[in-house]
Amino acid sequence: MLYIEGEWIESQTGEVIQVVNPATGEVIGSVAKGGGNETEKAIESAKAAFPSWAKLIAKKRYQYLMEVATILRSRADQIASLITKEMGKPLGEAKGEVAMAIDYIDWYAEEGKRIYGDTIPSSSENKRLMVIRQPVGVVGAITPWNFPIAMITRKLAPALAAGCTVVLKPASATPLTAIEVVKAFHEAKVPKGVINLVHGSANDIVDVMMESPVIRKITFTGSTEVGKQLVRKSADTMKKVSMELGGHAPLIVFEDANIDAAVEGAIASKFRNAGQTCVCANRIYVQNSIAEQFSERFAQKINELMVGNGLDSGVTIGPLINERAIEKAEDQIKDAVEKGAKVVVGGERLNEGKFKDGYFYQPTLLTNATHEMKISHEETFGPVAPIFEFETEDEVIEKANNSVYGLASYIFTNDASRIFRVSERLEYGIVGINDPAPTVAQAPFGGVKDSGVGREGGKYGIEDYLEYKYLSLQLDL
Ligand SMILES: NC(=O)C1=CN([C@@H]2O[C@H](COP(=O)(O)OP(=O)(O)OC[C@H]3O[C@@H](n4cnc5c(N)ncnc54)[C@H](O)[C@@H]3O)[C@@H](O)[C@H]2O)C=CC1
């Protein structure tokens, strides 16, 4: 179903999008497939709702958002189970994502009450100067399948807290989770038009968004390729943009690191969501003096990972999202082996027995990786871990920075001086220091270079939904 002007509706064409479980190949549902006409209606609905939503006192918006959080919390387990069926991540990870999604709502419900302005000392006796903060207006939000609830609330929560209204286009692979989120807003009695949901062909829907002068901001999470297209199109109507794009994280293990902690960290960063996150380690750099020891222990831990249907207990690696994802992993491994890499663990797709109807791939470890290989610069978005050896700190920083991406990076060391020397030189928006999972609602998430622009999370994430307005008062004082 689409959600426009506070009502659940079918698409005008009657067309539907089928939703397939990537672990079983089963159709688990279908949703109305909207297009340009429905998107125009959604934009008009958001436009009509904007003045009163923006004018609402912050505490009222806070109350709506807190009610949404309460409703989602009451349904957390069933939403987590739906996420696993829609895109495959293990149930434990899906539960963690639902909790993170609610954290963003909790955090921005509060943050919306702290949108302060300024007064500025006047340079004229009869003037008083001030700055107020106002919502940008109607927002277009476009979200990916790999975090089907958290990427939605990470946009909707700050947008609504700031006083904006939204037209949401979720990934076509995970529309059912998006519906569950919008249901919570509907049941919280958020006024009609504040949130609108349109499923369907990305080109049809997003082109209407990009061409509409009513849409004042686009917030997008997804591939760099699509993000760049949207930034180009945004110029025609000078929209604000927030782009959370691709990544290619280096994970650097120095010889003074706690090796077991580094191995655990590499497992957590590389194999979360079967490697389908923009912040997954894509290159694992190990100082050569500990390379053999690290690789042996890392291989042992990878062999302990269990591949299967994310609903089954004990499963730690679910299916990839589709056939294209499998083929990308196969292509990168083939290329790496042709150029001298060694497959130490895995390296095969799983398509027999309980795996036959899904998109399963073995967690894979490659050693002897070099920068001539595709895997050293193309985002993997799959469960493949290449190890690169290095000699010196300067060498590894130069290699780590040699990427078009700049989202997340990780270092494992216990040397305090090295922590700051290396962190300050890494060209990334995020540095996890002995920490493979830095993302939290109160901190800025985002990157540089081809990883995008803008930040989501924390006091920084609401900034992009606000405009500064300067008031200069000439008075008889
Ligand atoms: N930086 C971040 O926080 C994140 C980045 N990503 C990146 O996204 C990619 C994987 O996610 P995907 O969903 O496959 O990305 P994607 O870019 O294919 O899709 C993302 C969203 O954009 C829509 N879309 C696709 N083509 C479009 C087009 N031509 N015009 C307008 N909208 C379009 C999709 O329907 C979906 O809603 C990876 O590169 C990953 O690194 C994914 C999640 C988070």
Ligand SMILES: O=C(O)[C@H](O)CS(=O)(=O)O
């Ligand atoms: O889409 C992603 O990959 C997420 O942004 C990663 S995180 O926020 O869960 O760290």
